[in-house]
Amino acid sequence: MGRVEAERILVLGAGPAQLGLLSAARRRRLFVIAVDRDPSAPGFQYADRRAIISVEDESAIERLADAERIDGVIAPGIDGAVAIAARVAERLGLAHPVSPEAALLATSKLRERERFAQEGVPQPAFEVCTTPAEAVAAADHVGYPCVLKPTDRHGQRGLMFVAGREGLDRAIDEAFVQSRSGVLLVEELIDGPEVMINGFSRDGRFHPLTVTDRVLADPPAFGVALAHVWRSSLDPATVGAAVEAASAAAAALGITDGPTYTQVRVGEDGPRVGELGARLGGGHDAELCRAALGIDLNALALASALGEEIPDRALLPVQQVGGACVRFLLAPPGELREVAGEEEARSIEGVLDIRLYRRPGHVFGELRRASDRAGAVIAVGGSREEALERADRAAECIRFDTADVEAVAS
Secondary structure, eight states, X not given: OOOOOOOEEEEEOOSGGGHHHHHHHHHTTOEEEEEOSOTTOGGGGGOSEEEOOOTTOHHHHHHHHHHTTOSEEEOOSOSHHHXXXXXXXXXXXXXXXXXXXXXXXXXXXXXXXHHHHHHTOOOOOEEEESSHHHHHHHHHHHOSSEEEEETTOOTTTTOEEEOSGGGHHHHHHHHHHHOSSSOEEEEEOOOSOEEEEEEEEETTEEEEEXXXXXXXXXXXXXXXXXEEEESOSSOHHHHHHHHHHHHHHHHHTTOOSEEEXXXXXXXXXXXXXXXXXXSOOSSSHHHHHHHHHSOOHHHHHHHHHTTOOOOGGGGOOOOOOSEEEEEEEOOOSEEEEEEEOHHHHHTSTTEEEEEEOOOTTOEEOOSOSXXXXXXXXXXXXXXXXXXXXXXXXXXXXXXXXXXXXXXHHO
8 A cells, every 4th residue: 555645734934823733733743834934933843844934925935835735724823824824725726714805804903993893893992094193183082091003013013002192102103113004003992801712613603712811911012911811710791791702703704614812801891802813822822722621722723724624522622620821931131041940840730831932042122022922831720820820830940041132242
């Protein structure tokens, strides 16, 4: 009998946000082609073939996909590449869980907001601006505090928190610098806790899985999570309302299959959808789901990208633990020289995994975006509090030795 050739999957991104899916692809023995512009991307360790290409270079990705005779393409953990994956799959005649039309809605902050408004999905008040003067007027109208967002950027690029009129002009300038299209959203900031709903849609039915509290960093690192904690501390009725909002958001965008993550803020008037991504969450959300509920979201996302049927039993949650969390690691600014304490951290009861994102030589700056984080601890416990306590103890063990960049240069 002839040797059966492994299915070939093209993964857009090989950074920290893609580690879980790339590891799952290796476990499944797929032939993995990973794309990332960073030659030192940590996910390349799981790839059979690596391509130093930007995940935004659609023409190069399509040429690579065609040359490699791929069976599927997936963009986990990052928004912008989702639409590229959907379009490339369509042009090559490959199965893909998200249509190009739905992917375009989900990766444009403006189109997503407009569709939510059209379909009555609860969301923050917002205004569209193309000039600084319009942004000033919009902020005064929406009220303070507020948030500025370039409509075509992701990963906290250009995302600005504005506490009051005094800091508005500088925030507007920085947001416009990051915007490629010259269009900003000025949004109401809902005063209340933020949760993440990780779900999976199958044949038009939305299956909510983990609902996690997002513990957020203070500005200027606005929107950057320091931890994802399951179960949510919100009461069951509020969790249910947040799940309904996430389900409505997926339906409004035309997402009928595959994974989604939805950020929801809960204010006095109930939940409001901050954004929905037609992909796996980028903060090890799939690994947290597996630890908490026994559902392997990474495996489901791969199966969906390859056009495979998802059986009903694969989406039946079975609670594994009382609490689980992802606790992100931060390093002091400077050039990374050494990381110590990992073995000690792994020995702590309930610590399932530790992910270190950067190698010696990487230069850390001040925390501004998710990409500035240094790693993560995934931990479980009998309760959410115990899981967090174990993760915190593990984080205290890990020491990042960094040196001042100017001192190193001299």
